[in-house]
Amino acid sequence: MYRIIYLMAAFLIFTSLDASAFWGSEEKSDSGLDLKAGYDANTVITVSGKLLSPASKTGNSEHTEMKIESKDGVYTVVLGPWSYWEKSGYKIENSSEISVTGSKAVGKNGEMFIFAKSLETRESGVLNLRNNSGVPNWSRANSSQSQRNGTGRGGAGFRGGSMRGSGGRR
Helix, strand or coil, rough: HHHHHHHHHHHHHHHHHHHHHHHCCCCCCCCCCCCCCCCCCCHHEEEEEEEEEEEECCCCCCCEEEEEECCCEEEEEEEHHHHHHHHHHCCCCCCCEEEEEEEEEECCCCCCEEEEEEEEECCCCEEEEEECCCCCCCCCCHHHHHHHHHCCCCCCCCCCCCCCCCCCCC
C-alpha cells in the first residue's frame, strides 16, 4: 500500500516539474527568458534608437516592457516591476530618441531583449534602474546595501525595519 502512495507522489512531483519546465513559471515570458532574474553583467551593451512603444505591463505579469528600434533591429526593453516604473515618474514620448544600457539576451523565438540598467533621453535625462553589479534598485538587497554605504534613499535598510527602534545607523 505504501509503495503505491510513494509511486503516486513521485509521479505527481515528476509531472508537475515537467509541466513547469514546459510551460514556464510566471516569471518567464513567451520568449523563455526569466524576466525577474535575467540580468547578466557579462552581456551589458548600450543601444540607441527610437521608442516604438511606450512602457507598459506585459500581459498578466507585473513586468514593464517597451520596444525600441536601433540600427541593429528591434529590442524589447525589460524595465522591472510596473509599480517601480510608475513611481519613477520617468516620461518618454513616442518616437523619442533613447539610449538603453543593459544586459542583452535573445529569446527562444529570436526576439532581442535588453534587461535595462539605465535609460537616457535628451528630454528626461538619465534613469538608473540597477547598480553597477546589476542588482535592481527595487530589490531589498540593493536598498539595504546602498543604506550601509550611505548612497541610497528610502528602502528597507535605514530606519525602515519592521520592529520599533530598529534600523538606525551605528
